[in-house]
Amino acid sequence: MTGPAEPGRFSDAPRGGRSGDAGRGGDRDRGRPERGERPGRRGDGPPREGRFGADRRGGVRRPARPAVDLPRHVAYQAIAAVHRDDAYANLVLPAMLRDEGLTGRDAAFATELTYGTLRHTGTLDAIITDAAGRDVQRIDPPVRDALRLGTYQLLHTRVPAHAAVSSTVDLVRTVGPGATGFANAVLREVAGRDADGWVAKLAPSEETDPIGHLALAYSHPQWIVRAFAEALGGDLRETARLLIEDNERPPVHLCARPGLADPVALADEVRGAPGAFSPYAVYLSGGAPGELAAVTEGRAHVQDEGSQLVANALAVAPLDGPDGRWLDLCAGPGGKAGLLGALAAERGARLTAVEVAEHRARLVAQATRGLPVTVLNTDGRTVGADPKLPEGHFDRVLVDAPCTGLGSLRRRPESRWRRQPSDLPPLTRLQRELLTAALRAVRPGGLVAYVTCSPHTVETHVTVTEASRRCGFPVDFVDARPLLPAGMPGLGDGPTVQLWPQRHGTDAMFLAVLRRG
Structure with a gap:
């Protein structure tokens, strides 16, 4: 991994709270932008025409009203690229964040939405299928990706339900304008249960189909769950712990190259911590490791x-x-x-x-x-x-x-x-x-x-x-x-x-x- 680390984790925080919760990656409600505000950025000049499309009336070009704030828009574009183009999130997302100038909490929010939605896609699809009353594969792909993003916000972040629903409907208005009513209805149905409630409704019984239950509860294909369980000697409890770990934000590790960097000194330099096992490992808390001096100078590498x-x-x-x-x-x-x-x-x-x-x-x-x-x-x-x-x-x-x-x-x-x-x-x-x-x-x-x-x-x-x-x-x-x-x-x-x-x-x-x- 050579791009920026995945900078933020919000999925283990409860939903709710006031509009300044860090779980939404910003300091206010990320539903609709304030009146006259440029999407995702404030105070830096007039809106760019055509950013999310433009409205032509009587020959006068007007900037379209923002469909959704910039972090959500970037997350959607990254998710769509993964599903549409077989792209890799760890390659396309950092480039999108750079292109849009997103940093700090906004970048963390976009990253959490992207990676979280991709990790939980299997379970999200089962929930959307039930809430929509039709197989998720029959939903138009752009709308489907928007619904995945909205469902993830509803079930795995502290974004208030009204903000998750309204921002997703706004997004659908841009990518699938004929489906806004459908999206609104689906998301309100999703919001009627929390994540555990949906798993309880949709997952097979732990007693009769333990592999199927784990697959839906922790969003992994059944064949992978079965392979993990076999490698773990049939221990389903530890298999569940592995699946949970797969859904967490991964740590970022550096390797201090022997003869070129001391791991303790490197940990101090990058504000990290020496590794638990490898004599060369340094743990980072986040950020963009590829931009560290030790990495660019060849004294360490991400590993x-x-x-x-x-x-x-x-x-x-x-x-x-x-x-x-x-x-x-x-x-x-x-x-x-x-x-x-x-x-x-x-x-x-x-x-x-x-x-x-x-x-x-x-x-x-x-x-x-x-x-x-x-x-x-x-x-x-x-x-x-x-x-x-x-x-x-x-x-x-x-x-x-x-x-x-x-x-x-x-x-x-x-x-x-x-x-x-x-x-x-x-x-x-x-x-x-x-x-x-x-x-x-x-x-x-x-x-x-x-x-x-x-x-x-x-x-x-x-x-x-x-x-x-x-x-x-x-x-x-x-x-x-x-x-x-x-x-x-x-x-x-x-x-x-x-x-x-x-x-x-x-x-x-x-x-x-x-x-x-």
């Missing part, structure tokens, strides 16, 4: 603490024999390569970073500038066929394999609705091929760390077991638990490790360490 832990585990694993040739077989966009490159510099080693996508290879080169890293824009599966990737050559190899990303749903809320079970077969085939290539690339006695940001057992245990069995030479599992900081809770029975948001505050990273015989 989840779990990613730091699994990359560092490869570097600290005991190894007999030479230890100067390291390989990152799937390096884009460069976070783990940046940490490994800094560690390699301290130890006189050199890292080869492989990335098949050209634009991501450029990101790796940028992320590792000044470090002993060679970037190869090639397919990691060409080990043995590419002279730059000889077999049996490397001492330590990282395979951060492409995966479903189910372990980072809190960071990319739209991913839970885009991923499908049909994505698994081609991904797991690619994972096995890459891990097999890594095992060919490492020298006898060398180490391979297989990592995925997914807890799905097919992408973790099944992939590792099958690849190690088919590689054609002996492979031993190394117990990964001692390679993580002492005292970390909930690491299981080994030899692999699964990290969890609800246990460790990290993304759900999986780690297996293999030694070639």
Whole structure:
């Protein structure tokens, strides 16, 4: 994640209160703007004509009355881009905030509405379907997105009901003018219950369909809930805690690069706090980490603490024999390569970073500038066929394999609705091929760390077991638990490790360490 952090959380505050509640991202009611006020901004000149459309009467162009204040408008545009264009919120929203000059509370409000609506889309759609008396997919997409935004405000923020309804109806007047009465009726029906009341009405019984109940209550597709429950040994209580954590604002972690930044000093510099587990982690409270001096100067980079832990585990694993040739077989966009490159510099080693996508290879080169890293824009599966990737050559190899990303749903809320079970077969085939290539690339006695940001057992245990069995030479599992900081809770029975948001505050990273015989 390189854009601004998600700056604000309001969903755990009760609705109601006076108009100055921070839960609405501003210091007054965000229903209709005051008379003569420019949407979302005050005191900076006349309205821009055509911003939300213009009215032509008798040849005289007049600025249209604002449909909705600017933070809500930006949130709607971001949500619409995600659903209409398959955009990613973490890419389009920061650009929209910059373009509109939104900062502080207004930016926080727009961000909360965007990410919150996207996380809760499944449950919001079930509620809208019931309130509308028709399947949500039959509603015109612009109106549907506006209703999602309004329903989220009603059920998960402190925005007063009248403001949530009126502002959404105003929005619908712009994006679907024939549906204002419909939208008003739907939202007033939604406002008749709180979130728990809607779950009680619509969710399947916990006794007869526990997976279905969790899916609707916590807004995840059923197949993902089932995969999480399986990875957690069938513990539905902990599964629920994981789903709750997926719906929270994710933390922002920095990695203080070894030899270039001290994490305690960096925490003081950025007004953060040292991490709980990774020796290089710094926790931020929000803001735009990409704009920090330490990041722009290459002394630190944005990286989840779990990613730091699994990359560092490869570097600290005991190894007999030479230890100067390291390989990152799937390096884009460069976070783990940046940490490994800094560690390699301290130890006189050199890292080869492989990335098949050209634009991501450029990101790796940028992320590792000044470090002993060679970037190869090639397919990691060409080990043995590419002279730059000889077999049996490397001492330590990282395979951060492409995966479903189910372990980072809190960071990319739209991913839970885009991923499908049909994505698994081609991904797991690619994972096995890459891990097999890594095992060919490492020298006898060398180490391979297989990592995925997914807890799905097919992408973790099944992939590792099958690849190690088919590689054609002996492979031993190394117990990964001692390679993580002492005292970390909930690491299981080994030899692999699964990290969890609800246990460790990290993304759900999986780690297996293999030694070639």
